[in-house]
Amino acid sequence: MSHAEQHGLPDGVRKVDIDHLYGRLADRGLQYGPAFRGLRAVWSHGEEVYAEAELAGANGGDGDYHLHPALFDAALQSALVPGLDSESGTFLPFALRGVRLHRAGARAVNVHAVPGDGGVSLALTGDDGEPVVTVGSLVTRSVTPDQLDAAGQRAQLLRVAWKPVVQPPAAADQRHWAFLGTDHIGLTGALKTIRRPFDAYPSLRALDAALRKGAPAPDVIVVSCTDEDSPVHSVAQRALMLVQEWLADPRLAASRLVLVSSGAVATRPQEVLSDVPGAAVWGLLRSAQTEHPDRFTLVDIDDPGDSGRALAAAVASGEPQLAVRHGALFRPRLVRRPPPRPATLTGTVVLTGGTGALGRLVARHLVTRHEVEHLVLLSRRGPAAPGAAELTAELTALGARVDVLACDAADRPSLERTLADIPAPSAVIHTAGVLADAVIGTLTPRRLDKVLTPKVDAALHLHDLIRDPECAFVVFSSVAGLVGTAGQANYAAANAFLDALAHHRRTLGLRGVSLAWGLWESEGGMGSELSTAELTRIRRTGFAPLGPEQGLALFDAAIAADEAVLAPVRLNDAGLTGDVPPVLADLAPARPGGQAATDTLRSRLADLPEAERDAAALEFVRAAAAAVLGFDGADDVDPDREFGAVGLDSMGNLELSRRLSAATGLRLSVTLTFDHPTPAGLASHLRLLLQEGAS
Amino acid sequence: MTELLHDTAQRVHPTDEELLRRVLTPYRAKRCEYLTSAEVTLEGDPGDGGRLTAACSFYIPESCYIDDTGHFNSVEFNICFNQMAYYLMAKAVKESLIEPFSRWTLDQFWQRQLADILITDFKSAFRSAMSGRHFKGRIEVVDIAEWDANDLRDALVMLRTRAQYWDEHGGESHGEISAAITNPPQN
Numbered sequence: 062m063s064h065a066e067q068h069g070l071p072d073g074v075r076k077v078d079i080d081h082l083y084g085r086l087a088d089r090g091l092q093y094g095p096a097f098r099g100l101r102a103v104w105s106h107g108e109e110v111y112a113e114a115e116l117a118g119a120n121g122g123d124g125d126y127h128l129h130p131a132l133f134d135a136a137l138q139s140a141l142v143p144g145l146d147s148e149s150g151t152f153l154p155f156a157l158r159g160v161r162l163h164r165a166g167a168r169a170v171n172v173h174a175v176p177g178d179g180g181v182s183l184a185l186t187g188d189d190g191e192p193v194v195t196v197g198s199l200v201t202r203s204v205t206p207d208q209l210d211a212a213g214q215r216a217q218l219l220r221v222a223w224k225p226v227v228q229p230p231a232a233a234d235q236r237h238w239a240f241l242g243t244d245h246i247g248l249t250g251a252l253k254t255i256r257r258p259f260d261a262y263p264s265l266r267a268l269d270a271a272l273r274k275g276a277p278a279p280d281v282i283v284v285s286c287t288d289e290d291s292p293v294h295s296v297a298q299r300a301l302m303l304v305q306e307w308l309a310d311p312r313l314a315a316s317r318l319v320l321v322s323s324g325a326v327a328t329r330p331q332e333v334l335s336d337v338p339g340a341a342v343w344g345l346l347r348s349a350q351t352e353h354p355d356r357f358t359l360v361d362i363d364d365p366g367d368s369g370r371a372l373a374a375a376v377a378s379g380e381p382q383l384a385v386r387h388g389a390l391f392r393p394r395l396v397r398r399p400p401p402r403p404a405t406l407t408g409t410v411v412l413t414g415g416t417g418a419l420g421r422l423v424a425r426h427l428v429t430r431h432e433v434e435h436l437v438l439l440s441r442r443g444p445a446a447p448g449a450a451e452l453t454a455e456l457t458a459l460g461a462r463v464d465v466l467a468c469d470a471a472d473r474p475s476l477e478r479t480l481a482d483i484p485a486p487s488a489v490i491h492t493a494g495v496l497a498d499a500v501i502g503t504l505t506p507r508r509l510d511k512v513l514t515p516k517v518d519a520a521l522h523l524h525d526l527i528r529d530p531e532c533a534f535v536v537f538s539s540v541a542g543l544v545g546t547a548g549q550a551n552y553a554a555a556n557a558f559l560d561a562l563a564h565h566r567r568t569l570g571l572r573g574v575s576l577a578w579g580l581w582e583s584e585g586g587m588g589s590e591l592s593t594a595e596l597t598r599i600r601r602t603g604f605a606p607l608g609p610e611q612g613l614a615l616f617d618a619a620i621a622a623d624e625a626v627l628a629p630v631r632l633n634d635a636g637l638t639g640d641v642p643p644v645l646a647d648l649a650p651a652r653p654g655g656q657a658a659t660d661t662l663r664s665r666l667a668d669l670p671e672a673e674r675d676a677a678a679l680e681f682v683r684a685a686a687a688a689v690l691g692f693d694g695a696d697d698v699d700p701d702r703e704f705g706a707v708g709l710d711s712m713g714n715l716e717l718s719r720r721l722s723a724a725t726g727l728r729l730s731v732t733l734t735f736d737h738p739t740p741a742g743l744a745s746h747l748r749l750l751l752q753e754g755a756s
Numbered sequence: 757m758t759e760l761l762h763d764t765a766q767r768v769h770p771t772d773e774e775l776l777r778r779v780l781t782p783y784r785a786k787r788c789e790y791l792t793s794a795e796v797t798l799e800g801d802p803g804d805g806g807r808l809t810a811a812c813s814f815y816i817p818e819s820c821y822i823d824d825t826g827h828f829n830s831v832e833f834n835i836c837f838n839q840m841a842y843y844l845m846a847k848a849v850k851e852s853l854i855e856p857f858s859r860w861t862l863d864q865f866w867q868r869q870l871a872d873i874l875i876t877d878f879k880s881a882f883r884s885a886m887s888g889r890h891f892k893g894r895i896e897v898v899d900i901a902e903w904d905a906n907d908l909r910d911a912l913v914m915l916r917t918r919a920q921y922w923d924e925h926g927g928e929s930h931g932e933i934s935a936a937i938t939n940p941p942q943n
Binding site for chain 2 (some may be wrong): 241242263265284503506511731
């Protein structure tokens with residue numbers, strides 16, 4: 062007797078091969094593990110589906126659940142069968158209505174799925190034919206593999222947005238100020254201009270002498286960190302020395318050290334960086350701030366001579382990192398950035414660190430996914446590096462011309478000779494780098510230089526030697542430089558410098574992008590020496606390790622973006638809700654119950670002439686989507702790009718629906734962004750609904 | 757004279773009698789030349805995970821500052837440490853073992869030996885009393901930090917070291933000592 066007869070199936074049913082079914086689902090990006098492969102037999106009959114589902118062996122079904130989620134999921138999978146061979150993408154369960162549980166504790170069910178107008182209805186029955194669960198309607202929606210990837214992995218591009226800070230009232234600060242060291246940029250003059258009394262100590266020795274004589278320790282000590290004549294190693298070492306002296310001297314335990322730079326950070330794309338080395342001080346101090354909160358303040362000032370009032374306000378604000386621009390205060394915040402459409406690299410590409418773990422991964426990617434014909438892989442050991450021969454053979458077999466050259470990019474003459482012997486590259490990718498972690502109190506100049514040299518010196522030489530305005534210039538930096546990872550002040554310094562250098566190149570009319578990577582999973586890469594405890598610590602700061610595929614997809618997106626610094630990272634949303642560094646504070650997932658005011662869009666449109674209402678509705682939708690996505694503002698939301706392509710997941714869809722419902726007073730469908738997948742389309746839809754409501 | 761051990765890439769320098777005599781000159785008048793031998797071993801680079809050590813022997817015929825206490829005390833710990841450290845630095849200069857000493861001349865070292873080398877942090881622990889007049893000691897350079905001069909502070913070399921003493925009767929003491937070298941030669 063056949064199964065069909067056994068279950069009383071109608072004539073003409075067609076058996077669906079289970080392996081084929083899960084294979085097809087996997088092809089479309091839906092990888093079901095063993096515990097979720099609960100379908101045992103499936104038959105299709107036109108658009109109807111019959112199936113047998115049961116729990117895989119180890120899954121408990123009795124008592125723990127009214128209905129085990131894996132069993133229910135398997136039943137829902139049966140509803141996906143008719144769409145499997147469709148060209149319009151993969152369908153996923155999207156919304157359930159009218160779910161009724163009739164009997165608890167089932168371990169196996171027979172499923173009958175019947176499509177109707179409002180979705181698919183499902184009947185789950187036991188072996189005795191009695192109902193277990195019925196589902197009034199299951200709505201499915203199609204998703205692309207990219208959307209699945211974005212939703213499942215939370216890998217994304219972040220960028221730094223400098224956001225205004227409200228200035229505290231003047232004259233509230235009665236603290237005792239001092240200026241330490243040489244005033245290269247005119248800060249003492251600025252303090253005198255606002256009649257701020259302060260002591261001046263030309264050196265630490267002078268400060269020490271005063272304290273020995275009984276002078277009270279100043280509450281605020283300002284030191285200038287911008288000195289146009291000092292190279293990056295020197296300014297970073299000076300800042301490190303100062304931090305260590307500060308931490309080691311108990312007399313200064315209640316004093317706040319304010320390190321002031323001018324032109325070391327860029328708050329806008331076209332801002333000229335007059336102190337690129339100063340960026341290393343910012344990176345180093347960010348780590349110092351993470352390790353020792355409330356001891357150090359970083360301020361970057363556009364016009365130091367006229368900055369007295371703003372400097373006083375910056376200190377009074379209590380913010381750890383600030384930029385003063387035209388007298389106003391701004392603080393850095395990482396925000397999500399919509400991924401651009403990927404670009405393709407071609408021609409000759411030079412890769413430093415080319416035989417390292419990350420370099421190998423990128424090299425392979427450039428040949429397989431891009432159209433790079435000639436790879437020049439630089440590393441200190443060149444062909445003698447472990448695995449170099451195998452890599453060359455592999456890439457050559459893939460059709461590329463490969464030169465593995467022994468060249469220390471930090472050695473200027475060597476780099477110059479090497480670049481002179483190769484065709485003009487279409488892109489240079491600087492991936493070289495080493496770690497020498499230590500808490501800031503024990504970091505030495507040697508360990509600082511050890512990290513700075515391969516990253517910073519090499520990048521500077523490449524910057525000097527690559528002057529073709531068409532040549533892509535990609536430097537691999539780390540989110541450590543933006544966040545200020547504890548125990549990595551040297552690494553943070555080096556990477557913050559790379560970020561600034563990429564920006565600097567763009568202001569010179571050259572190309573430049575710094576990718577401030579989160580941690581990679583790759584074996585043998587920069588994260589490979591981290592212990593489990595360290596990885597846990599990193600996760601707690603809001604990041605999770607990037608898988609190779611995720612990282613490379615973000616690489617493709619980031620090099621196409623027209624921005625100097627992008628952080629390709631994988632966020633750990635759970636970690637973002639805890640005590641995170643301030644720069645991550647705006648990334649916490651949007652929570653339901655936000656500040657969407659009721660009927661705001663309706664009243665706003667009512668106040669406008671008809672001709673302006675479409676634009677206002679679109680602006681409103683874009684702003685709401687930006688808020689849900691964690692973008693900086695409406696400008697980051699392209700009116701014609703699909704929500705799914707810029708990272709809106711199902712939770713985000715619900716939140717956006719909720720906000721727009723509140724703003725319009727309309728009951729909006731839960732499938733809102735699927736039915737109207739672009740901001741422009743959704744805005745038109747809302748306008749239509751509001752007009753219908755009005756008439 | 758240098759002996760290269762093949763397996764470990766260690767460079768071992770037996771006691772340099774002439775250098776030892778010169779290092780201990782300031783102690784001669786006070787009759788407290790305690791260090792009798794010092795074998796210096798360099799393994800890698802202490803600034804980068806390597807080790808510079810000296811295995812030493814001492815003899816204290818009588819204390820230079822107090823009647824016989826019957827045991828090795830913290831003052832003697834300190835004097836012995838200084839002698840080990842001075843010798844190790846002098847040898848590092850003479851044999852160009854590690855930076856920054858490899859850039860110095862011995863004359864530059866002798867000029868700074870007393871005035872410019874200062875202990876900045878001293879921790880010692882005495883696990884069990886050493887009673888003998890003859891004992892062994894060991895010093896290890898854990899880290900060297902060479903700081904450039906700038907507007908805020910003069911140039912400075914910081915040494916972090918570990919020291920240990922023991923005798924054949926089971927006596928043992930050890931400590932962690934940091935020293936600063938101010939006014940380092942700008943070679």
